[in-house]
Amino acid sequence: MIYAVWVPLLVPFVVVPAARRLADNLAPARAVRLLAATGAGLALCTLLALTLLVVPGAGRLSAVAAAGEFVHPLAATAPGAAVPLAAAALFLIAGCAAAVTRAVRGHWAQLQRARPDHGDGEELAVLHDSRPDAYALPGRPGSPGRIVVTTGMLHALDPAEREALLAHERAHLTGRHHLYLVAAELSAHCHPALRALRAPVGYALERCADEAAAHAVGDRRVAARAIGRAALAARTAGEPPAPRPAAALAAAAGPVPRRVAALLGKGAARSRVGRAAAATLLACLAVSGAAALDATYDLHSSIEVAQGESP
Template identity: 65%
Template structure:
């Protein structure tokens, strides 16, 4: 079991580049879904692999042996190696758990502060008196579009409507859940951090297309996004108070997004080219192998537990 359990731990280093390549060939919404699913599957598989590494070494502890009714340890190899691997895996799991807990608490605190700053009321638009230009989609029930007076002054009325349509698309699509899922997954495996940037781009591109469709003018949507980004970047200091899970039109590679809106294929190719299909197929194989290996290792561990309990003959 110990030999195959390394597959889910190493697979993200192979699957993440394939996911980034496949996402670049997909329409924005499909790319966001692909990246989110990839992150969740790989994070779950690698976390399960670490948990499975802990059990054989823990079986040397008397309390665990009594609890599991084990008549002998589960070790397949030298006890020192098994215990060392189990200790390292347990330490990583505890560290990851602490990071996840801290990230969730920080996210909740940021949302509470942002909602308090936006004020009470069920209106969709919350205007903050702040000279620093900023606008973002604040998730919640209900979700709200937060914009500063500085941003309102930087845009013309038609551009404001395009900006609001962009942020409204983030709220309607619940894009913050995709972003939060990938950020939490990245805390489970370092290789998954590389999915954050392409996911942010895909989510912004999806909102760009929704805004263009809402205002009926792709050039207007591109102009609104470009001017909002210029206003934000020309501010003397970054705007404060925006939660890290709140998406904003002025974020990300704005020149690429504007070029995509003004280009002939703004919404992305209708389907994957042949090379894209190969990359997507390779990615699906990576995800299937990672998940299946974790499940197979769990089943093998269950068999070893039954053997250690004396319920099955030793192999």
């Protein structure tokens, strides 16, 4: 266990270089699912590894040893390192739990507060504001959410571009994209390296919505032009747009030039680079899970030995 338990804590650092390549070179929907699953899986393996580090040190406490009916001390790790490692791992688990709890409560509070002042009961809420802005506002469970757009943004686009912009935001709502962002955020609280997955997940989600908009209007150039002009209008306005709710997803967010270039290419890329990046992420997830299971089995055997049973 002393070796296997460290693998889930180190593997996430290997994922970082492959994540952006995956988002750029794999179909957006597949990239989103794979990035989110990888982040969640590695986060769970991290927490399991930390828990496995806590048990040997805790087993050296008399109360825990009595409860576990230990005849011999646990031999899963070196005696001098068991207690300090357990204390450090327990501290990290507590920090992760507190951060995840705050994030979940914060997201729920944002959904509760995120209610536009106009267009109750309608999918589209038009705000009378000269500052160009548009975003998708996810709803609470059971609520479809709402598209919010200002009059300034509507005036900045022609009719075809407006249709593409609304289709983009509608794709965010129907796909429940904010849940993927929440999953990436929660994973990032469990391991510092997983913070690097948030940007590729966000980019892949915008690419999903871009492709949906292109399909809805039947013209990739119109979709690309709508995204580019929306971003340009928002950034060249005389004053910044009003603060958005934290849960909002905006069409003008993220690396717009990369998104426009992808739309003007030949559709979703399925290159060797994308497949290699996907294979890397899957391999990292498999290795981390296997190491965590191996460490769990070793600890179980150590507990049987400590209880005076045959391993």
